[in-house]
Amino acid sequence: MLDFIGLGLYDERSITVEGHEALSECDRAFAEFYTSKLAGATVEELEEYHDVDIEVRDRAGVEQEPEPILDAAEGGEVAFLTAGDTMISTTHVDLRLRAHERGIDTRVFHGVTAQSAASGLTGLQNYRFGKSVTLPFPYAHGGEDVPKSLVEGLEDNRERGLHTLVYLDIKTEREEYMSADVAAGMLAEGWADELAVAVARAGSPEPIVAADRLSTLAEREFGDPLHLLVVPGDLHHLEAEALKAFGGAPAELVAVE
Incomplete structure (x- = not known):
C-alpha cells in the first residue's frame, strides 16, 4: 500500500x-x-x-x-x-x-493547497481563478526576467476577467525562496504595473495579505517564506470590498463600475 x-x-x-x-x-x-x-x-x-x-x-x-x-x-x-x-x-x-x-x-x-488558501485569505472567489503560472528566478531559465509564457498566461486570464495565481520559485537545495517584493518588482518592470495581492505564510497563525500596485508591493518587506502573488482580473463588488478590508487595497485600485 x-x-x-x-x-x-x-x-x-x-x-x-x-x-x-x-x-x-x-x-x-x-x-x-x-x-x-x-x-x-x-x-x-x-x-x-x-x-x-x-x-x-x-x-x-x-x-x-x-x-x-x-x-x-x-x-x-x-x-x-x-x-x-x-x-x-x-x-x-x-x-x-x-x-x-x-x-x-x-x-x-489531501491537504490544504496554496490556491485554496490564497482565495480564502484574499476574499477572491475560487471559481474565478484561471490558469496558474510560476515566476522563476532569472538564472533558472536563462532568459528574460519575466518569461514570455508567464506574460501570456497573465494576459489570457485577464482577457477572460479571471484572477491569476503566481507561484514564486523555490530552490530548496539552495535554501532560496523568491519573495513577494522581488516578484512584484520583476512583474512591474517586465509586464505591467497593475493591482496585485501579496500573500505571505499562508496557513501560519499570522499570514500577511497586502493589495496594491506591483511597484508599491515591490517596496515592502514580507518576512519569512513562503510567498505568492495573485493578479486579480475583473472584480465582483464583494471581492473589491475584501481586498480593501483584508489587504488594505487603495479604493481607487479596486473600484467596480
Whole structure:
C-alpha cells in the first residue's frame, strides 16, 4: 500500500486528522520537499510530532529512481509525504501511476493547497481563478526576467476577467525562496504595473495579505517564506470590498463600475 499524504501549508500540525492517522499506521515514510516545503517545521520536528522516521528524497530520487519507494510499498504500508496537497504536482501523479502499474494499491489523503488558501485569505472567489503560472528566478531559465509564457498566461486570464495565481520559485537545495517584493518588482518592470495581492505564510497563525500596485508591493518587506502573488482580473463588488478590508487595497485600485 502506498499512501500519498498532503501535509498542509505551514507546520507539523497542518496535516488533516485522517492524514495523521494514516501516517501513524505506516511502516515507512518517504517525503519530498523540492516542489514545496513546510516553512514552519523542520523534518526533525515532523518526525518528532508524528513519531516516524522520514526518508527525504530529492527530485531524482522520486522521478528517476522511485524503486525504493515502490519496493517498500509492495511489502508493507508506506507513506509518501509532500507539503500542501499531495496530488498537485505531476511528479506525484507519475509515482502513483507507477505504483498502479505494479499492482500496488494507493490511497490519497489531501491537504490544504496554496490556491485554496490564497482565495480564502484574499476574499477572491475560487471559481474565478484561471490558469496558474510560476515566476522563476532569472538564472533558472536563462532568459528574460519575466518569461514570455508567464506574460501570456497573465494576459489570457485577464482577457477572460479571471484572477491569476503566481507561484514564486523555490530552490530548496539552495535554501532560496523568491519573495513577494522581488516578484512584484520583476512583474512591474517586465509586464505591467497593475493591482496585485501579496500573500505571505499562508496557513501560519499570522499570514500577511497586502493589495496594491506591483511597484508599491515591490517596496515592502514580507518576512519569512513562503510567498505568492495573485493578479486579480475583473472584480465582483464583494471581492473589491475584501481586498480593501483584508489587504488594505487603495479604493481607487479596486473600484467596480
